[in-house]
Amino acid sequence: MTTIITKTITKVCIPLVILFSISLLLAGHNNPGGGFIGGVMFASVIALMYVVFGLKYVKTFFDPDWAKWFGFGLMLASLTAFAAMFFGHNFFRSAVEFVHLPLFGEIELVSAGLFDIGVYFVVIGSLLFIFKNVGDDNE
């Protein structure tokens, strides 16, 4: 599988796919996308990198602790859920706010967006954590 062609294409794809996954995450509220899909996309491109270049080689220059990623995501998501209680609302009550910025025009700030980012990190972290552990075992 690890021909020159796959390696080159993977190298070119990685940043593009990551950017696309982030755009999917941010677009999710109004267009197809969202934290889950964005997260899976991110995870699959990293998984592709692991497969193409080999886990050992990748580890020499890129070895994040994926457990921290899903830990962070879960914390962010639950804090978003709890945040409403500090303002005297029910658990999980969401808030929407529209802000006008000079260059970007109208921007929508949604508390559910933060929750979605939490989901994004949980999906990436847990999938890659599993992937790395299963892959490690194989070598």
Next chain:
Amino acid sequence: MDSFNAITAAIFLPFIFAGLIPVMEKILKQRVGWFAAATALTSFILIGLAAPEVLGDGHIVQGSISWIPSAGVNFAIYADGLAMMIGFIASGIGVLIMSYSNGYMSQKEDLKRYYQYLLLFMGSMIGMVFSANTIQLFIFWELTSITSFMLIGYWRHKPESIYGATKSLLITAAGGLAMLAGFLLLRTITGSFDLATIMSDPQVINAIKEHELFLITLILILIGAAAKSAQGPFYIWLPNAMEAPTPVSAFLHSATMVKAGIYLVARIHPIFSGTDAWFILVSGIGIITMLVAGFLAFRQTDIKGILAYSTISQLAYIMTMYGYTTHHEPGIGVAAATFHLLNHATFKACLFLVAGIVAHEAATRDIRKLGGLRREMPITFIVASIAALSMAGVPPLNGFLSKEMFYESSLEMGALLGGGFTFLIPACAVLGGVFTFAYSIKLIDGIFLGERSKEHLPEHIHEPPLTMLIPPAFLALLVILFGLVPSLPIHTIIEPTVSGILLETAHLHVKLWHGFTTSLMMTIATFILGILIYTRYDRIAAWQDKFNARFPWISVNYYYDNAVDSAKEKAFKFSTITQPGNIKYYMTAMLLLMIALVAIPVIILATNIVPSTLNFSIAPYEAILLLLLIVAALAAAVLPKYLPAIIALSALGYGVSLLFIYLKAPDLALTQILVETLSTIIFLLAITKIPQKYKEIIPKSVLFRDLAISLAVAASVFVVLLNATQGIMAPFESLSHYFIENSLPLAGGHNIVNVIIVDFRGYDTLGEISVLCLAALGVYNLIHSRGEEQ
């Protein structure tokens, strides 16, 4: 500070300060016990702040803080004389115990944990007695069970400790659950969780007594009380609880926690007493326990064993007295019981502390090895004798007074019942007293009198340090004081307590000397019989040993051990049936369940299994796509090698996502593509490890069965899908309208799918991502634990 705030502070202060113990331990080192004692003292003083109002003026301090208002659960305080008395005992004895522990506990012990548990226990106990709300009472009640469990199992390396701790938790916590069921029934009858509300209304109390659920409610609550106070068949946990450090036994298993059951009986006395059921259950359990435990106590060789059984029997006295009621005269024994409750706390805690001293100095608690310590430990000897004689009921000590009152109320109760009871009830009381007298004497004789054994004891035994001597000495002083000047405790605390229980003002007159009464004759008879029995001690012991060896199944422990020992085995058998481990069985079960829950109802609901209004027109690209899907699915099932099979499966997945795109569901299509990609990669990773060709031989019968199940599932899914658009869901409308209308105004999003995931059903999503995290951790553990085994 107003009384409500003071009591609330007294409850929560120990909890807060328990959290500070690790910090204080860094500063105070081994003296951290004094910090704990100071906390207990603060709670004592805080309760004391409410004393003038409650004990002096006779008011009842009440107040509540909203907690779960929709369920009628509040944090509610009800401080009457009864609550005050137990509150004072819990915090006051707490001060003595925690001071004493400074001398008792070795410096090498984990002191942080010890004092934290003690403070948590004390807070729970105080919280329990001041609870007006039954749910709050239950929570604090179970907290005392849990802290007691931790304290009994404090020495984690000792299997006996673990056995004792588990036993006490299983029995007392289970009793607590029965009690909770009783409280829920009480709520069903009265509509309230608030004891104060129930007690203040005579009509409600009458309604309870006439209600059909009365008996079962009473029994359930009494099971809780009996389990906690080691009454009836539930007594077996207390002797094993003696594995705890001795100060813990003194605190929990004699002075405070075991009194929780008694407290509960006293607390519900106004609600349930005055009925036949009350007398039969409470006094009946009490009398039987009193006699059995008294007899068993007599036979023990461990000092703490004697004290454990004697505690059971003394608690049974109190229980019996609280049960003395008739329809016309409820509450005959209440004053005597309450007084004995206080007296028992003083002399029994003192005796436990002495047992701790003896074990500490002589390095054994076996009464057969002890003896003759009066010369080396004269002060301990005097202190112990005072407490033991008080327990035996010898004048002029406080135990004498309350025992006289016990005899008096037994006589009165017997006379009221008439017939055989006139003699039976006083006779049982005397017999209980005889056993008590005998084992009290046994304690003093066994430890301090007679000849000193040289082979078992260390050469030099001396008095303990003052930290260990002052607490029991103080308790012994109280024993004498309450005996000589009974009006002191009677007027300050007993009368308000009795008023609290009987709900009417009580006036008591207790004197040391009140002439040659029948009860005095009974006391004298008790002493004579007690001495007689004591001299026959060896013969009774030998007979009892023979009896136990011959009939092991008569003891309650036999059944407890049987039930607990075989529990593991039974659980294993159960789980091999419900969780056989092979995925084949789970799949079968799930599929069959699906047929039963979905397909069968649909087939019943739909009049025609194949609806007549089906639309068979199909676009050519759809037909081609579906054909491809079918081919891929068949290939995945039939191909003999893993790699081609997985590729076929992926092709199926991508085909389905293509279908989603045609059906205008971009979110689903995207998700499907991504998940398919990732799972294919993971599959490919996994199959490199396993043989490429599987040659599992499947018997024909299994093959036939699996095929039958598959066909049934396929057929039923087919029927369900055919009917899905045909209005079989008639009464229910699709939810989609709601989401289409509300996703923008309520959640500010145009993408309904995503809005549902993160907003309308965010709770679900939070659960799902938690599961995802757990799964990741599970995979990690699975892989790494396998590595360790290799």
